[in-house]
Amino acid sequence: MGKGHGKAKAAKKVAKPKAKCCVSKDRCSRCPIRMLKEGTLPLGYTVKKRKLVKVKKLKKKQPLAA
Template sequence: MGKGKKATTAKLPKTKCCASKSKCGRCPLRMMKEGTLPSGYTVKKRVLVRVDGGKVSKKQLQKAA
């Protein structure tokens, strides 16, 4: 039996930065710097926000990723 490839899912950013010194893998600040943040989202005051100013919900974030 052969081994199949696993489907990779996009890592979703956290809604708020935990401010750890080493920056976790889902940190919105780190993702913004790397350019892996979903389009239409940005970070203000360590909190993930939508560019249009709306609230961020995890359901909408999953659709964007």
């Protein structure tokens, strides 16, 4: 039997974005700004001031007492 028969194929590997945009005219394949625009940026990340940053988790609001 060959390798991997009967098993699901591995998920497509996504390139990890750079920590900071290099501001090149033609965006590289790992540019965080380009990845944000295309929607390929990993979950939990965003871009602020050309830098890759983690998104903070939102806290649940407690209901107001009447």
